């Protein structure tokens with residue numbers, strides 16, 4: 001919105017009802033779904049022995065100023081705070097996690113298996129599955145370079161997918177290793193920062209026309225022959241072709257072979273496909289990389305991650321092996337909706353308590369309090385309402401019982417209870433509620 005439109009909108013009160021573009025409000029019905037999704041994130045991570053951590057949404061801007069030209073660093077929500085410090089809203093969690101690990105380096109018993117569900121901010125072009133804020137489930141293992149850590153992460157992912165009812169027919173986890181391109185490009189003299197920049201450019205292959213990608217690669221100083229080699233390497237979709245291109249002794253082939261064998265041991269190979277075009281658009285990845293995509297190919301990546309053994313030295317620390325993934329809350333909800341897997345959730349209250357005469361308001365409060373003291377969640381009707389309204393309200397909110405405080409019953413020390421599942425009504429002693 002430009003300044004003039006903003007002023008007009010403010011003057012007529014429009015702006016107050018609207019949030020900032022690309023951000024979302026969560027009404028209770030949205031919050032129920034968000035909590036359901038997060039509970040499934042929690043469950044999959046906890047089942048695998050991960051522990052939860054958190055960090056502030058505001059960080060020093062320098063934490064994200066990497067020089068390889070990643071989109072993420074161009075999309076930063078950064079500003080000067082009142083003390084003239086350059087700060088930014090985190091666009092991703094990995095640098096904060098690296099900072100936390102670095103500041104306790106040596107004191108943390110390794111390996112660590114941590115997860116978090118932070119809100120992340122990126123000034124992106126808003127589109128289906130992409131907003132300017134999103135929640136991103138992060139699951140990471142630090143302190144081991146064993147391939148079993150990478151396999152364990154895929155097991156967390158598959159456990160989550162199964163938990164929400166998705167199958168390997170709905171989506172695929174495409175996997176490769178940065179080492180594939182590293183070997184090919186290393187032999188052409190493309191190493192270090194130039195290699196990272198090449199990965200960032202080729203990551204856009206499926207979003208940009210081939211000639212634009214080639215142009216960007218040649219701007220980087222990569223010759224035509226090398227560009228052709230890159231393109232043909234990225235076209236490889238099976239391990240046998242990779243083996244015949246790089247040879248059995250290739251570190252990339254050895255690494256991926258043992259990763260696929262581990263995934264076989266978990267019994268989850270049918271979810272995974274080798275695809276050399278997966279390189280990921282962040283500079284710091286060094287080993288296996290993966291992304292989950294819907295099989296129909298209609299949505300953006302569901303999640304993405306990989307090994308990043310060299311991140312700490314870019315932040316001034318001593319390197320530690322690490323691997324992990326980030327999983328946004330937006331694309332997955334699109335996919336679940338498409339597959340009819342979004343659950344219908346209600347408030348989940350146990351009881352609705354209503355007094356059916358104004359004089360019994362205090363009695364209803366007493367009943368609600370004693371039910372709450374017994375651990376039942378109670379929605380007490382706060383105004384004079386008719387019984388018909390109370391039935392509808394209790395049903396809509398998914399309560400188990402409607403507890404009615406009525407004059408005659410109350411005189412006898414009883415309340416009337418309607419079981420909303422069976423429809424059965426009984427009078428029950430207040431003492432034995």
Ligand code: HAM
Pocket residue numbers: 072091092093094122124129130131132133134136138139140282301302303304305306308323324325326327328329330331
């Ligand atoms: P990323 O690929 O930039 O990786 O993001 C990971 C996931 O976050 C994406 O696959 C998508 O689900 C979600 N996501 C990213 N941007 C948006 C957006 N604007 N709107 C909605 N969802 C979005 C990382 O951020 C790495 N730090 C992940 C990681 C953790 N690697 C190792 N550990």
